[in-house]
Amino acid sequence: MVDLRFRDIVRFSCGCNMVADFELKKLVKPLQDWFDGHARVLPWRDDPKAYKVWISEIMLQQTRVEAVKPYFARFMEALPDVEALAACPEDRYLKLWEGLGYYNRVRNLHAAAEQIMEQYGGTIPDTVEELLRLKGIGSYTAGAIASIAYNRPVPAVDGNVLRVISRVCADDSDIMKQSVRSAMERSLQAMMETEVTNGLIPRKFNQALMELGAMVCVPNGAPHCPECPWYGFCEARLQDKIDTIPVKTRAKARRIEERTVFVIRDGEHVALRKRPAKGLLAGLYELLNVSGILEQQEALEYVKNQGFSPIRIQALAPARHIFSHVEWHMHAYVVLVEETTAPKENILFTEAQKAVENYAVPSAFSAYWNAIKMEIKE
DNA sequence: AATACGGGGGT
DNA sequence: ACCCCAGTATT
Missing domain, CATH: 1.10.340.30 (Hypothetical protein; domain 2)
Structure with a gap:
């Protein structure tokens, strides 16, 4: 040998x-x-x-x-x-x-x-x-x-x-x-x-x-x-090099993105949207959200534009989620809408329980999504 | 050769 | 904060 x-x-x-x-x-x-x-x-x-x-x-x-x-x-x-x-x-x-x-x-x-x-x-x-x-x-x-x-x-x-x-x-x-x-x-x-x-x-x-x-x-x-x-x-x-080996160059810093998230609900339904087939969290379902920080009036306007009829809006606590290369700083509103509301085509307005059972929602939204899950359990 | 791509646990 | 994880695909 x-x-x-x-x-x-x-x-x-x-x-x-x-x-x-x-x-x-x-x-x-x-x-x-x-x-x-x-x-x-x-x-x-x-x-x-x-x-x-x-x-x-x-x-x-x-x-x-x-x-x-x-x-x-x-x-x-x-x-x-x-x-x-x-x-x-x-x-x-x-x-x-x-x-x-x-x-x-x-x-x-x-x-x-x-x-x-x-x-x-x-x-x-x-x-x-x-x-x-x-x-x-x-x-x-x-x-x-x-x-x-x-x-x-x-x-x-x-x-x-x-x-x-x-x-x-x-x-x-x-x-x-x-x-x-x-x-x-x-x-x-x-x-x-x-x-x-x-x-x-x-x-x-x-x-x-x-x-x-x-x-x-x-x-x-x-x-x-x-x-x-x-x-x-x-x-x-x-050689006493345990602390210096392995040598690794460190990754570059993350960028920060401000986003506004919407928890749109009536008595039993919640609004979800399927993400694009490519890119971050491709194909998963998300709470509606937009880039930037919206004031309450702007938020209300956005929800209306998505085809909903809002009854009440309330700010939620901000949350953040860290990805590898991006960091989301999320501002959020919960919006109560009328049951007869008719959202745009790409939006699912399903029973909360069905949503939790059938659709994959990324952990990024857990600050808001967990509240929905908890509700289901009761 | 860089960069995008999740989420969570360790220090 | 920063590091890392039984990495791969795309640019």
Whole structure:
């Protein structure tokens, strides 16, 4: 077997820095052994069939394990296989995703399910090349599915892996750069192909790398080095660079948007509107709202223009919601309207209970939408 | 190479 | 406040 050494990884990956003069097998074995004793029990781990791996990996993109758990259970029950997902209407899968964020993920999931039905007879492909052609599956997810579901020796480089590998080699490359990620993928690919004949188990190794990042070499706060299977040879620790590695350029500041939100109601109905098919919160349902801050008279005028006959208007407490790149500062009014009111075509004026049950309303509106939900419960 | 795209938890 | 999260698609 080729005697790949750790410094080869480092050189492949960034060409800078560190050399650690130990063999790669010292990295693999302790990690896999540690994982055997410390792996969390997760709902998508007991039975690593491709569909479960796929759905969980998409949900886990930029999302914490704890947040995913309830969504995963609900999703698997409602849509237990590719065929069911492919046949699911938009409003239903959006409702299943409601509150999880990055809604294009579920839109792409549905599109990919259709692709899989048409091109692969309902079977999720097992190669990175084919997986990459599916909507919503990029380099990480293709590697995760191929390795975890099919045990192929391919890397799955996510934020955890970037952090853990950077630290163990004390590599100070900026992990926000695509080039750094690609290089790490290439080096891990080469290593895995070699070591798979020497005890490396792809599905175990990749999950272990991520588990280490999630539980020991943590993203926030100090890593738990004494618990780390790599304690003895982590270069970042040996060189006292735990606080400076990984290196990441910080994102630019958010812009702030002032908006005015309308809770338009009669005794039992509430007004909702479906958002455009593209852009922020695409396809979800929202309380009517406009850009800018409207005075009460202007607000009343707006509500009339939407086809309603207002009886009473009252200001609500302002609320804010923070997205990745935007921050909404919301001013709001509750407007009581006549029951015979006739809103414009693009507006739904439905029973509050039906609205809550059937339509996905983003968390951005929760300051106002939760009040409707509470009412339903009584 | 940048930017859009959610929401929530940690420090 | 700021960081980050089992990232991807688009520009």
